[in-house]
Amino acid sequence: MPTTDLALWLLPATLPIALWVSYTDLKYMKIRNKAxxxxxxxxxxxxxxxxxxxxWLWGFAIMAIVLVLGFLGNMAxxxxxxxxxxxxxxxGVFTGGDxxxxxxxxxxxxxxxxxxxRLARALPFVRAMAPDWTSWTSKKFPMGLALSMMLILYLLAAFLPKG
Incomplete structure (x- = not known):
């Protein structure tokens, strides 16, 4: 479980980024380099x-490892x-976690x-609210949605009762 300190420091900064990534991946099937x-x-x-x-330093090492593995996965x-x-x-946020x-x-x-x-894209009223979203018709899955959800829930888990 993450520590409360980790969540208090990082959740305010990472929550808007995660929401931005979810939105752009659903709408455009792209995660911006700026994000x-x-x-x-x-x-x-x-x-x-x-x-x-x-x-903190280990976090950078883990980020580098994930980047290399990610590019290998992308190449595959x-x-x-x-x-x-x-x-x-x-x-890096997951450094020291279980x-x-x-x-x-x-x-x-x-x-x-x-x-x-998949459920949202199958519902006509949802698609009508965002008719131009690329993820509704793409055969690919907007993984940024899952990654963002994981990040947010991990940090929120710090506030769950212990024990």
């Missing part, structure tokens, strides 16, 4: 006071380059985002 840079900057600026120097056609860059940019919790949260958010997006 990835903003997320990385949030870690660079706020990570140190949130988790301390050692975990598993997901888009924007997904890979955003996953890397947000990876790997099993993080993996389960990723799986849950991926499933919920897929079901939610």
């Amino acid at each position: 990835c840079l903003a997320m990385a900057a949030a870690w660079a600026i706020l990570g140190w006071p949130a988790v301390g120097m050692e975990l 056609g598993l997901f888009g380059a924007g997904d890979a860059k955003f996953a890397a940019a947000m990876a 790997p099993w919790f993080i993996a389960m949260l990723y799986a849950l958010c991926s499933i919920l985002a897929l079901i939610g997006q």
Whole structure:
């Protein structure tokens, strides 16, 4: 579980970025480089006071590893380059977290985002509210939605009762 300090420092900065990523991925099927840079900057600026120097530095190492793995996954056609860059940019937030919790949260958010997006695009009144959204007709899935959900829920988990 994340610490309350981590959530208090990072949630105010990362929540608008995550919502922006969700919106642009649903509307355009693109995650903007500016969003990835903003997320990385949030870690660079706020990570140190949130988790301390050692975990903050580890966060950059994890971001680099995720970036390399993300580009390999992109080259293999598993997901888009924007997904890979955003996953890397947000990876520092998970430094020091429980790997099993993080993996389960990723799986849950991926499933919920897929079901939610597919259900929304099947409903005529939803499509009428946003008729120009590329994700309604794309065969691909807007993974930024799942990644953003994962980030937000992870940080919100810090406020759950312990024990």
